[in-house]
Amino acid sequence: MTKKIRKVAVIGAGTMGSGIAGQVANAGIDVLLLDLPSEGSSVNALSERGMERLRDPASPGLMSDEAGNRIEIGNTRDDFHKLADCDWVAEAIVERLDIKQDLYRQLNKTCSDDVIVTSNTSTIPIRLLTEGLPQSFAERFAITHFFNPVRFMRLLELVRGEHTRDDIVQMFDTFCEQQLGKGVVICADTPGFLGNRVGVFAIQCALHTAFDMGLSPTEADALFSRPMGIPKTGVFGLYDLIGIDLMADVAQSLVNILPAHDAFHKYGRPLPLMTKMIADGRKGNKSGQGFYREKDGEREVLDLNSEDYVAFERLDLPLAARAERNGVIELFNDNSQYGEYAWRVLSQSLCYAASLVPEIGDDPVPIDDAMKLGYNWIHGPFELIDQIGVDRFIDRLELEGSEVPPFLQKTRGSSFYTVDNTVLQNKWEDGAFHPLIRADGVLRFSEVRQTLIPVNKNASASWFEYEGAAVVEFHSKANALDGNSMHILRDAITQAPKHGLSGIIVHNDAQHFSCGVNLGGVRAFFEREDYDGLDQFLDQDFQQVVLSMRDCPLPVIAAPSGLSIGGGFEVVLHADHVICHANSVMGLVESLVGVVPGGGGCKENLYRWHEKTENMEKAAWNAFMNIGMGRTATSPVLAKQQAMLRTGDEFLMNRDRLLSSALAALPNVKKAAPRAPLSLAGKASFDKMQDWLNTAKDKGMVMAHDVTVGTEIGRIVTGGKCEAGTQASEQDLFDAERRAFLTLAKTPETQARIVSMLDTGKTLRN
Numbered sequence: 001m002t003k004k005i006r007k008v009a010v011i012g013a014g015t016m017g018s019g020i021a022g023q024v025a026n027a028g029i030d031v032l033l034l035d036l037p038s039e040g041s042s043v044n045a046l047s048e049r050g051m052e053r054l055r056d057p058a059s060p061g062l063m064s065d066e067a068g069n070r071i072e073i074g075n076t077r078d079d080f081h082k083l084a085d086c087d088w089v090a091e092a093i094v095e096r097l098d099i100k101q102d103l104y105r106q107l108n109k110t111c112s113d114d115v116i117v118t119s120n121t122s123t124i125p126i127r128l129l130t131e132g133l134p135q136s137f138a139e140r141f142a143i144t145h146f147f148n149p150v151r152f153m154r155l156l157e158l159v160r161g162e163h164t165r166d167d168i169v170q171m172f173d174t175f176c177e178q179q180l181g182k183g184v185v186i187c188a189d190t191p192g193f194l195g196n197r198v199g200v201f202a203i204q205c206a207l208h209t210a211f212d213m214g215l216s217p218t219e220a221d222a223l224f225s226r227p228m229g230i231p232k233t234g235v236f237g238l239y240d241l242i243g244i245d246l247m248a249d250v251a252q253s254l255v256n257i258l259p260a261h262d263a264f265h266k267y268g269r270p271l272p273l274m275t276k277m278i279a280d281g282r283k284g285n286k287s288g289q290g291f292y293r294e295k296d297g298e299r300e301v302l303d304l305n306s307e308d309y310v311a312f313e314r315l316d317l318p319l320a321a322r323a324e325r326n327g328v329i330e331l332f333n334d335n336s337q338y339g340e341y342a343w344r345v346l347s348q349s350l351c352y353a354a355s356l357v358p359e360i361g362d363d364p365v366p367i368d369d370a371m372k373l374g375y376n377w378i379h380g381p382f383e384l385i386d387q388i389g390v391d392r393f394i395d396r397l398e399l400e401g402s403e404v405p406p407f408l409q410k411t412r413g414s415s416f417y418t419v420d421n422t423v424l425q426n427k428w429e430d431g432a433f434h435p436l437i438r439a440d441g442v443l444r445f446s447e448v449r450q451t452l453i454p455v456n457k458n459a460s461a462s463w464f465e466y467e468g469a470a471v472v473e474f475h476s477k478a479n480a481l482d483g484n485s486m487h488i489l490r491d492a493i494t495q496a497p498k499h500g501l502s503g504i505i506v507h508n509d510a511q512h513f514s515c516g517v518n519l520g521g522v523r524a525f526f527e528r529e530d531y532d533g534l535d536q537f538l539d540q541d542f543q544q545v546v547l548s549m550r551d552c553p554l555p556v557i558a559a560p561s562g563l564s565i566g567g568g569f570e571v572v573l574h575a576d577h578v579i580c581h582a583n584s585v586m587g588l589v590e591s592l593v594g595v596v597p598g599g600g601g602c603k604e605n606l607y608r609w610h611e612k613t614e615n616m617e618k619a620a621w622n623a624f625m626n627i628g629m630g631r632t633a634t635s636p637v638l639a640k641q642q643a644m645l646r647t648g649d650e651f652l653m654n655r656d657r658l659l660s661s662a663l664a665a666l667p668n669v670k671k672a673a674p675r676a677p678l679s680l681a682g683k684a685s686f687d688k689m690q691d692w693l694n695t696a697k698d699k700g701m702v703m704a705h706d707v708t709v710g711t712e713i714g715r716i717v718t719g720g721k722c723e724a725g726t727q728a729s730e731q732d733l734f735d736a737e738r739r740a741f742l743t744l745a746k747t748p749e750t751q752a753r754i755v756s757m758l759d760t761g762k763t764l765r766n
Contacts, residue, residue, distance in 0.1 A: 005116075005175055009034065009086040011076065011103065013050030016120050017092030019150030022054040022061035025070040026151065026582065027179045027653060032082055037075040047073035061151050063582060063635035083110055090144060092120040095253075097128055104129070108137050116168060118144040122196055123253045126161035126189045138163040142172060145193060146182075147374045152583055154655075155374030156182035157193045177439060181582060181653030183373040185366045191257040194360060194367055195374035196250070197264075198381065202349040204251055204267035206235040209344050211271060213337065217291045217301050222315045223342050227323035227331060229378035236291040240284035244274055244291075263352055273304065314760070324477070332388050332396075346384070347397060353381035354405040362429040364407070364416060365436060376511065382416040382426075390415055422451045443659040445473065446509040455495065461488035467663050470496040473508045480518035481567045483537060486545045489571070493545075493552045503555040503666035506571060507659055513560035513584075514568025517542070519593065519754050526745050526754075535742055542567065542599040543734045546574040555669035559658040565589050565632065569644075570599035577669045578649040579662050586639050587632030591709050593757050594750030598741035602627060602716045603733035607675060608643040620681040620717045624689055627717075628710045675730045681717075682724030689714035705749040712740035 006029065010021040013035040021033040035046035042048060051073060054061035062068045074082065083089055089107060093099060100119065107117055113136060119129055122145055130138040143159035156176050160169050169186065176182045187193045192200075210220035221234025231238075239247050248270055255268040277283070277290065284290035291302045292312065299312040319338050323330040331342035353367050360367070368380020385393050390411050397404050407429055416427050417436075424447050425433040436447065454462040460476040461484060470492045474485055489506070496504050507513075525534040549556045549571075558564075558572040561581035569586050572578055580586075588601040596602060605626055609619035625631070626642060633639035636651035652661060693707045693714075702710070716736045719726050728736075744750045756762060 005029065005087045005171075005179075007032070007086045009083050009089045010092060011035070011089065012092035012094075012120075013047045013073070014092065015053065015148060016146060016150065017090075018050030018053050019061050019148060020090050020092060020120065020146055021050070021071055022067070023146075023150045023180055025067040026063045027181075029070065029179070031071045032074060032079070032086060033071050034074050034076050034079055034083075037077040043078065044073050044075050047075065059149055059152075060634055061149065063151075064637040066637070080106070080110060083107065083115075084112065086111070086115060088116045088118070090118050090120065095121060095123055097124055100124070100129060101132070104133055104137065104141075108133065114140070116140050116142075116172075118142050118172075120144060120146055122193070123191075123257055125191070125257075126159055126164075130161055130163070135163055139165045140168055142168060143189075143193075144172065144176065145195075147195065153374060154181070154183045155195055155370060156180070156184050157187045157195060157370070157374075158184050159187045159189055159193060161189060174439075177442070177654060178657075179653060181655070183369060183654075183656065185370050185373070187366070188360055190360050191259070191262075192254050194356075194370035197254070197258075197356070198349070198353050198367060198371055199375040200250055200254055201264050201267065201352050202345070202375075203235055203238060203247070204264070205348050205352075206345045207239070208267045208271070209341060210235065211273075211304065213341055213344075215337075215341060216304065218312065218315055219317075219338070220341070222317050222320050223331070223338055224345060225320075227320040228328060228342065228346065229384070231376045239274075240290035240292055242284070243286055244282070244284045245278045248274060248278065263348075263355065273307065327387050328384055329388055332392070343396075347393075347402065350381045350385055350393070351397070351402070351405055351408065354385070354408040357405075357407040358429040363426070363434070364428075365426055378511075386415045386417055417450075419451050424450055438656075441660045442654075442656045444509050444656055445471070445507060445659055448659070449473070449509075455499075456488060456491050458484045458488060460484035463488055463492040465499065465501065468502045469663055469666060470499070470501050470504045471659070472504065472506045474506075474514055475508065475510070476518070478515040479508065479510055479512060479568065480515055480520075481542075481571070482518040482521050483541045486541045490545045490548065493548050493554075493556070496554055497552070501554065503557065503669065504549075504552065505557050505559055505659065505662045505666070506575065507559035507662065510562070512562035512568075513558075513564040514566075514571065515563050516566025516568050516589070517599070519758055522595075522745065523751075523754055523758060526751055531742055531746065534745060535738060538598045538738045538741060539734075542570075543738070546570055546600050547730070547734075549574045550576065550672050550674075553671075555666055555671060557662045557665060557669060559662045560584055560586075561655040561658060566597070566601075567599050570597060570601045570604070573604040573644075574600060576672050577665065578645055579658055579665060580636055580645075580649070580651050581655040581658060582636060582651050582653045583655075584636055584639070584651070585632050585634050586636075586644050587630065588627050589630040589632065591628055591706070591713065592630040592753075594705060594709055594747070594753040595744045596709065596712055596716065596737060596740045597627060598737045600730075600734060600737070602713065602737050603730060605643065606678065606717050606733070608646070610678060612643045616679055617681045617685055620685050621689075623717045624710070624714055628706075628713050677727040677729045677732075679725045680719035680722060680728050682719055682726060683721050684724060686714050686718040686720050689718065705747070705753075708747065708749070709744060712744060716740055 008024045009032040010017045011034050013033050021031045024031045033047050037043045038045035126143050130141055142164050145157040147153035147155045173184050177184050206224040217236035221237050225232045225234045251268050258264050281287055282289045293300050300309040301312045303310050319334050357364055364382045368382050371377040371380045394404055410431055418425050424436045426436050428434050452464045454464050461474045463470055463472045472489050472492045556575045557577045558575035559579050560572055564572050564586045566589050588597045590597045605623040609622040613619050633642050633644050639645040693710045696702045697707050
């Protein structure tokens with residue numbers, strides 16, 4: 001049997017290699033990161049650059065400084081002998097077969113016979129990688145294809161060769177899923193594997209079809225995004241994000257390895273305009289301009305006909321809004337030019353995915369998983385066909401004379417997924433339904449939900465009975481919270497004890513747990529000048545509901561992943577226990593739009609800092625800075641340092657294990673005790689905060705309205721002009737939050753910030 005992985009080496013400190021090293025270190029494992037030696041002042045310059053990438057605050061590959069300390073850097077000339085002490089060597093060097101094989105021969109000489117070697121290649125077949133190497137090496141060799149950025153992208157394609165041992169595959173499947181937090185898809189050694197083969201086809205199809213139909217980047221991106229259940233970046237925005245030159249290389253690499261009859265070749269050819277853009281240095285975000293650019297603080301978009309940049313205008317497409325709300329069936333039913341564009345892209349992309357069965361395997365679930373985990377699609381290709389309806393999809397293909405893939409044709413009169421006796425099943429190539437089986441402990445609520453009937457639901461949330469617990473799911477856009485969301489949470493809290501349930505779990509399987517309170521609802525209140533209604537929402541629909549989470553006789557666990565910010569984080573703060581994903585981002589960001597946390601966020605932050613520091617003045621200052629600056633923690637480790645999570649709160653590397661872990665933890669969760677009143681810091685601290693704000697404004701660090709907002713935050717956490725030691729209960733702090741929120745919501749400056757955020761995605765502080 002393969003020994004346990006205790007130390008890992010990564011060879012190649014580029015974007016992918018450093019990312020792999022960072023994620024292994026995040027998992028608590030020591031890493032040796034090597035690259036070629038450099039001339040000059042530092043022989044390890046390439047490895048050092050890899051560490052700099054990991055510490056980039058814009059996309060941190062490390063969860064904490066402690067994780068970074070687990071990485072030892074070096075070079076392949078001076079430190080190659082250290083590989084003998086490693087259990088796994090991951091190769092992430094240039095995509096050249098000759099260079100890779102030279103490295104493997106050196107590894108075979110240096111490392112012991114039980115060291116596992118893998119490659120991160122995305123293009124070279126494993127049979128070529130191991131050609132000419134001893135069988136003993138090939139038996140412990142596999143491809144572990146990570147996706148970029150490694151920390152945040154969930155997909156890992158695990159490719160076995162003809163000689164790869166079963167225990168190696170099983171060990172990596174378990175290790176990468178449980179310790180590295182990946183959704184592992186085991187792939188055959190076919191060109192492009194799964195994710196890139198389908199994902200790049202869809203991107204290229206969307207790109208070429210936009211050019212063919214004369215759509216602008218703005219129009220295409222408005223459709224090839226959230227309306228299709230695809231990230232909002234869009235196809236042209238994605239090219240800019242990744243790099244136009246790099247995406248062209250990716251497409252060309254697939255052209256080079258796919259068989260001549262493959263449908264990818266229809267869209268693999270380079271477009272003349274893009275070839276010219278690359279030659280001119282317009283390569284996307286990294287060069288400052290691509291299909292989009294920022295000039296003088298304003299966004300511009302490339303006119304594909306004139307090749308000049310014009311002012312970017314956000315499109316208001318009713319079709320896109322309907323599809324985002326109701327699903328791709330809206331696109332299918334639309335006969336406009338936009339509907340035709342969506343149909344061309346969807347039909348060809350979904351047919352391409354279906355055509356890969358059985359080439360890539362008999363089970364279509366890995367294709368759906370690859371697109372959801374590697375490309376952040378909300379639904380996989382076969383799930384999308386089910387949404388449209390298999391027969392309707394085939395009928396339209398046949399009506400226009402398009403070829404229907406055999407696997408799709410076999411499914412006529414049926415579907416790809418079904419529920420039979422509360423078991424989710426999917427159709428295989430043999431035409432039969434098989435239970436969809438995940439690893440023990442892996443529960444995706446998006447799949448579990450299909451086997452359940454909600455106890456109560458509305459447009460924003462639902463709650464279910466599952467395994468003896470109440471599971472509350474938010475499901476509005478971005479899971480923004482409104483009165484409907486909080487009504488379902490209140491109902492679950494009220495009804496769960498009556499149903500004899502063991503506890504309440506607040507969890508969902510969306511990309512983000514909750515991006516906060518629905519600002520559109522706040523806007524509606526102030527546009528109607530209905531401040532009594534806003535106060536009612538803050539008090540009864542929010543504050544009292546989150547307080548009932550703690551006062552409920554049953555334990556309440558919050559199990560968030562992705563963003564938990566603003567009001568979403570206030571829900572998390574009031575749970576008895578938190579089990580979150582390792583990539584969770586948490587924080588109270590309300591000050592950025594000119595208000596204060598109004599659902600107990602200020603209260604909880606102050607209490608937690610007081611528990612952490614045991615000094616009320618320090619607690620008040622820490623809460624003042626955290627809330628006033630809208631600080632977020634980009635990992636649970638940092639959240640604990642910032643008093644956003646408690647010592648006993650937990651995090652998991654794999655978000656697919658949150659629900660099962662929460663269910664297992666419920667019997668051992670102790671109810672939080674009622675909060676005792678706090679002795680506030682009082683006037684002296686409040687005056688110092690006002691002095692700090694005015695000085696910061698004079699230095700240009702904050703704007704005038706930030707002083708107004710900061711003053712209200714300071715008033716809440718210190719008691720304002722009251723004497724030091726004045727007692728404040730939880731309800732007193734709740735009331736102070738509401739007063740401050742309402743005061744600020746009436747100001748033109750706050751209203752302008754909220755409108756700007758809703759209409760442009762930016763606050764006036766940006």
